[in-house]
Amino acid sequence: MTQTARPFELYDATLRDGMQGEGMSLSAEEKLRVALKLDELGVTLIEAGFPASNPKEQELFALLAQETWTHSTIAAFGMTRRRDLRADEDPSLRILADAFCDVTTIVGKTWGLHLEKVVRVDPAENLRLIADSVAFLVGEGKRVIYDAEHFFDAWRDDREYAHRCLRAAVEAGADTLTLCDTNGSSLPMQIHEAVSAVVAELGEHARIGIHAHDDTGCGVANSLLAVQAGATHVQGTTNGIGERTGNANLTTITADLQLKLGIAALPDGHLPKLTETAHFVDELLNRTPRPTQPYVGRNAFAHKGGLHIAGIRADASTFEHVDPVDVGNQREILVSELAGKGTVVEKAADAGLEVSDEQATRIIERVKELEHRGYHYEAADASFELLLRRETGVYEPLFRLESWRVIVEQRAGGRVETEATIKIWVGDERFVRTAEGNGPVHALDRALRDAIAGVHPHLADIELVNFKVRILDETKGTGAVTRVLIDASDGQRTWGTIGVGENLIGASWDALVESLAWAEQPGRAVAAPAPRGDAADDDAVPVAR
Structure with a gap:
């Protein structure tokens, strides 16, 4: 089978390589939710993690084994054997062999600089590590994807040896050879040249893949150039998360492949799930989706x-x-x-x-x-x-304001207490309510809801999901005008409101009131109730490839 005849594969490494980015962390249950979402999108392969690294990864693989996968295949990740052990004696390789999934991805050294400075293994021994590890896993019935770490640095340093590393993996039975730009150091023309050469030499014996990083800002471009050179296996992470500047953004790559290059990267009819999937992963990671992200960002269109x-x-x-x-x-x-x-x-x-x-x-x-x-x-x-x-002239206010007041008191021992009192009119009825909260916005929100809940019961279904403050004139210090943005949600829709003023709490009050008033305008039916939360207040074993 020639390289060009092989079906195209998307390989999502969010759950392992993506977690190496700063601040990235998910529980085993959350990783399972991401994997199920990627399966729904139709990603070919999901790199679930490194089962030999820690108990959380082992828990994840136990959860994954219980699921039925419609479109995706789960891959377990690991490394070549330790140099002082045979492959069948290496505990990490044994865990890969015993994992429920049929696909294993192992990473091995390719660059002479790493052999000399990092693992201190001579080139001949490194070739044996690669061959032994691949052969063992193939013998255990696994499809093996071999990730050639720092391949493009190695290619520029010693092309002959880089090729020998790939040949060792192929001859041992590797199904796929992934060329990794681990440092993200390569430019598109360098990627195209190297991938073209590898496809010409080994494309009839194995699938050729690309694993790019974004250190030069070329992660997506490098991946696309690799595809044009003959690669049919593309690795990346959802939204481009990952170590340093991130991995190649598989979300962008997927749309580029399908809409620009005419490559069926996803099953028919699945591309419209791309934005939902990208935002789901960001939200689960407690990240605000990047508004300028190509295709899926709020500002993309x-x-x-x-x-x-x-x-x-x-x-x-x-x-x-x-x-x-x-x-x-x-x-x-x-x-x-x-x-x-x-x-x-x-x-x-x-x-x-x-x-x-x-x-x-x-x-x-x-x-x-x-x-x-x-x-x-x-x-x-x-x-x-x-x-x-x-x-x-069609605005209908929730109430008429008489006054509001917030008291913030710090007690001995450092505890801070906040209390808000509001006085409002709804029709001819006056309401006075006092409530405590974690901060001024929380206390005002609780007092306001308490006052008008009987008149507007649907407000119980709305929660504040984001609260952002920006100083507009830094030169005035604490006396500067502030801008407050609030996002509110009823579980199905999310909307934004704004308040601006020299008083931070006053600006927050304006944005808060508008977030509730919008949902109660005539004809604005509130969506089905979502679980209610309190209002917002002012407040692995790392392996590179």
């Missing part, structure tokens, strides 16, 4: 300039290289001081409102005025809709 928006209305392909629906994303028309009347009309229509040309002109001037003061409606879609409602 966001348009702000008036000319761009006019072009999109005439023909979306004028400023969109693909249809956002193809990757499960959506178009966003951003509102700012750069917007024209058409943007306001379109945003109003999305909210079920009608605005005249005169109203649209007035709204644009109002937006310019507010953004000059520090408002930022691109990140506060719900606040902009409320602005539209006020300007068109």
